[in-house]
Amino acid sequence: xxxxxxxxxxxxxxxxxxxxxxxxxxxxxxxxxxxxxxxxxxxxxxxxxxxxxxxxxxxxxxxxxxxxxxxxxxxxxxxxxxxxxxxxxxxxxxxxxxxxxxxxxxxxxxxxxxxxxxxxxxxxxxxxxxxxxxxxxxxxxxxxxxxxxxxxxxxxxxxxxxxxxxxxxxxxxxxxxxxxxxxxxxxxxxxxxxxxxxxxxxxxxxxxxxxxxxxxxxxxxxxxxxxxxxxxxxxxxxxxxxxxxxxxxxxxxxxxxxxxxxxxxxxxxxxxxxxxxxxxxxxxxxxxxxxxxxxxxxxxxxxxxxxxxxxxxxxxxxxxxxxxxx
Ligand code: GTR
Numbered sequence: 024x025x026x027x028x029x030x031x032x033x034x035x036x037x038x039x040x041x042x043x044x045x046x047x048x049x050x051x052x053x054x055x056x057x058x059x060x061x062x063x064x065x066x067x068x069x070x071x072x073x074x075x076x077x078x079x080x081x082x083x084x085x086x087x088x089x090x091x092x093x094x095x096x097x098x099x100x101x102x103x104x105x106x107x108x109x110x111x112x113x114x115x116x117x118x119x120x121x122x123x124x125x126x127x128x129x130x131x132x133x134x135x136x137x138x139x140x141x142x143x144x145x146x147x148x149x150x151x152x153x154x155x156x157x158x159x160x161x162x163x164x165x166x167x168x169x170x171x172x173x174x175x176x177x178x179x180x181x182x183x184x185x186x187x188x189x190x191x192x193x194x195x196x197x198x199x200x201x202x203x204x205x206x207x208x209x210x211x212x213x214x215x216x217x218x219x220x221x222x223x224x225x226x227x228x229x230x231x232x233x234x235x236x237x238x239x240x241x242x243x244x245x246x247x248x249x250x251x252x253x254x255x256x257x258x259x260x261x262x263x264x265x266x267x268x269x270x271x272x273x274x275x276x277x278x279x280x281x282x283x284x285x286x287x288x289x290x291x292x293x294x295x296x297x298x299x300x301x302x303x304x305x306x307x308x309x310x311x312x313x314x315x316x317x318x319x320x321x322x323x324x325x326x327x328x329x330x331x332x333x334x335x336x337x338x339x340x341x342x343x344x345x346x347x348x349x
Contacts, residue, residue: 047075047083051267053109054092054102056215061239062297063111063259064088066166066290070261073282082275084109094214096195103159105266113168113257115196121158125198126334126341127151128257130327133345139256142348147341152260159265163283166259167294168233173250174242175229176222179313180250183207183322192218192230198330202254203231205327215240222246235294238301243310250313252323261286 053071057064064086071084092098092107095116101107103120118124133139142148143165152162173180175189187207193199195212203210211227221227222245229246231254237243261283268276306312315323331342 046080048081049083051082051084051108052092053084053086053111054090054098054107055086055088055111056090056095056098057088057236058239059088061088062235062290062293063166063168065293066286067109067111067261069289070163070283070286073285074279077278077282078275082271082278090216094216096214099262102262102264105159105264107264108267109163109261109263111166111259111261113194114260115194115199115257117260117262118196118198120160121155123154123338123341124151126338126345128198128255129334129342130202130254130330131324132342133256136256138348139258142345143258145348147344147348155262156265161263161265161268163261163263163280164287166261166287166290168257168259169235169294169298170253171231171233171255171257172237172252173229173231173254174237174246174310175248176225176246177228177248179248179311180252181313181315182319183326189228190226192221192227201330201333202327205329206323207326218242219245233298234301234305235297238305243305243308247310248313249305249310250315252315252320254323254327 053067055064055067067086067088071086074082074084092110093101095110095112096119098107098110099112099117099120102110114124114128118128127142133142148165152164155162173186173191175191177189178185180186183206189208190211191203191208192213193203193210195214200210200212211221213221213227218227218230219240219242222230222242229248230242232240232242237249243249263279268279271279302312331339334342
């Protein structure tokens, strides 16, 4: 018994001299609209893991997925005021806070995916990330979001004419409202989380998004006509609150910036896999997938042309530069 007690005392003494498991000195919050296994959420988690690892556990970033911190627009506002530290959002709602971002999400702007990545990973993309500071954000990196397409519960869309009069939900974005109006449909801005029930109850006829969002939200259950028109490529962006970043040392700011960039390949790889899975799942569930003829695609492009002439001259310049990227 005596020996047993001695051993216990020795263990207790040893434990008290061991460094305690490093408690984080700073816990920061990241808001994400998507569910836990969605590629953007997993990208956020990779970013968080890298920051924790590279700061030796001093900085922990907790990822609040599935809108736990609110819908996209409200979260962006809170990041602006420093109440939330980070968020990953689509650049569509962000453009309400930084209007130049519309130039990056114009319809049929990029020749293809490769063109988009050349732009985002080159000087134009870097300039956009840096341009957010006056709005009190720090742009960290881009994530993949594929191309957006129309879907609805009423009928197959094979031409622009088929969209006429349909009530289509859009993100809270002026550009997206204009885009849907240009096609003769009726735009209805609405938070992402309300779309399923609005489709189900017939408040709206359709919406538009990429394969993964169409699948993960179960919108395919209530809107089975999906047309591959690919009207926009709208990059996702990871942003920080400038107020949060200003509180950190230069070294920690650099760690955060680099960790975000280093999480990109992981997110992009998961995106590609999830796009395929989503397409398979919705097709198996009975969605009707419509491929457009080249003539129909040209007609979509033509109908949206006025959006370009309505852009402010300085944004038209940016569009020109984007198109010149080879
Ligand atoms: C998704 C995007 C979300 C959100 C959503 C929407 O593609 O990843 O951040 O913007 O679209 O349509 O509201």
